[in-house]
Amino acid sequence: MRPGAIVSQYWPTVALFALLLGLWELAVTVFEIRAYLLPPPALVWDALWNADFSWGPHLWITSLEIAGAFFMAAIVGVMLGVAIAWSPLIANALMPFLVFVNTLPKVAVAPLLLIWIGYGILPTMVMGALIGFFPVVINTAVGLSQIETDMLDLGRVFSAPKWKIFLKIRIPNALPYILSSLKITATAAVVGAIVGEFVASQAGLGYVIANTQSSMNTAVAFASLIWISAVGLALYGLVVLVARLWAPWAEGVE
Amino acid sequence: MPDSLIDLQQVGMTYVAASGPVEALADISLRVGAGEFVSLVGPSGCGKSTLLRIVAGLRPATKGVVNVTGRKVTRPIPDIGMVFQQPILLKWRSILQNVLLPAELAGRDANGLRKRALQLLDMAGLGGFAEKLPRELSGGMQQRAALCRALLLDPPLLLMDEPFGALDAMTRDDMALELLRIWGETAGARKTVLFVTHSIAEAVFLSDRVVVITPRPGRIAADIAIDLPRPRTVELRASEAFGRLSLDVFRTLTGRTEGSVAV
Ligand SMILES: Nc1ncnc2c1ncn2[C@@H]1O[C@H](COP(=O)(O)OP(=O)(O)OP(=O)(O)O)[C@@H](O)[C@H]1O
Ligand SMILES: [Mg+2]
DSSP states (O other): OOHHHHHHHHHHHHHHHHHHHHHHHHHHHHTTOOTTTSOOHHHHHHHHHOOSSOHHHHHHHHHHHHHHHHHHHHHHHHHHHHHHHHOHHHHHHHHHHHHHHHHSOHHHHHHHHHHHHOSSHHHHHHHHHHHHHHHHHHHHHHHHHOOOHHHHHHHHHTTOOHHHHIIIIIHHHHHHHHHHHHHHHHHHHHHHHHHHHHHSOSSSHHHHHHHHHHHOOHHHHHHHHHHHHHHHHHHHHHHHHHHHHHOGGGTTOO | OTTEEEEEEEEEEEEEETTEEEEEEEEEEEEEETTOEEEEEOOTTSSHHHHHHHHHTSSOOSEEEEEETTEEOOSOOSSEEEEOSSOOOOTTSOHHHHHHHHHHHTTOOTGGGHHHHHHHHHHTTOGGGTTSOGGGSOHHHHHHHHHHHHHTTOOSEEEEESTTTTSOHHHHHHHHHHHHHHHHSSTTSOOEEEEEOSOHHHHHHHOSEEEEEOSSSBOEEEEEEOOOOSSOOGGGGGSHHHHHHHHHHHHHHHTOOSOOOOO
16 A cells, blocks of 8 residues: 555544544543542553553463463364364264354353363463354365366366365365454454453453553553553454465455 | 277266256267278257267267277277367466476476476477466467376377367468377378367368267267378378368268359
């Protein structure tokens, strides 16, 4: 995009954002709102960089959890999707079970995960993976079956074994579907990580927010939210970037 | 004919679609000898593509017996080259990788065949396009790439469904000559070719026999021997014999036995 085009596309967003910030600052001053209810933007900005603790370790832990959840969901999801597309028998056996797991409220499962896996970042990762894996399964299975008969015939004409048709024709053909589901999973991984931290944790951005409830340090909670969305956006951007590089032929498939 | 490579006996095909059954082919009995070049012509929808798929073992016929190289066809047969009506190139692979696909799928050494693939692309006038993606090529260019793919493993049997359908008249004639060259390269071990086309001139120019198929359900209306000398040359097209044979095919195809007059 040309710089001019970027400016003309994004200036309304920037302007609206600035306006809202201005109104927020004004409201806090004019109505004398207490900082623990709604901290002024300046205070949030300050907390973002100079809290009375270091953001670094919390950022690191949460990023790790999000990345772990994302990769777990992606790997398990793709494997299950391939299994489902591989044979109707496997599909019939797995699908009802997967739908059941998907309908479970994941938050309710969190305490169980702690009992089974113990404390630390692993249960939080599993939590995020649980929330995010289902769309990957479905999109992988759908992508694998959305293939022209002609393309499959092509593989059969050259006497390719089934696994090779999967590897060389069906999976690459499904890649746009898989990559687009990973965008959903990227968001789900963030939710999972934070929920996991709320339930039990000693560190992380979610832990910071949970802690401000007792300290009434609302500015820190706001700052933590901003950090979380920054991590989430970074992951999302990364997925979009990888999708563009990896499957440039799939532009426009959503 | 003891050495008939393809042997179809009373083959019929009825598709079962949601809207009801469609009888595509009826009572097709056809033998193609090893090394023969046979063209199929017939109106759109008469079942030519269906017939090729049946011979390839991609679809089972609903009636009759299909034998290829003396064996009953029950699943896709090995060692054939097939050109589909659509190019069906894999859009994530470069043209060269697409041409090499058969080697990979059949578990052959793809790297060792690179040189051959590039030669084929050169022959098809796609020398500079090996590293391009399919979407960067025109429809006719994609079709030529698909032809190269079918020829890669030098198969003894070629099934070709309108391989030159998307080409302009001149490129089409060039490709026909190239195809004949490849076909006749090794005399004595000629490939067997089953070739679908809508061009009467192309069918007569290329073939040993032209099989004319009737409108749906497809039946064999005539099996016309093309006794023109080989190697075939461009000049042959101007000959009286070529014209007579073309007219034969045209008349069978259109069902007109009298000379028709355009006013
Ligand atoms: N998968 C299918 N399901 C149902 N009907 C089909 C299917 N494939 C082909 N048909 C029908 O069978 C008939 C023959 O189709 P086919 O594609 O073999 O014709 P064709 O001679 O190759 O035509 P064209 O010259 O237009 O390529 C058509 O009437 C078509 O509608
Ligand atoms: Mg056809």
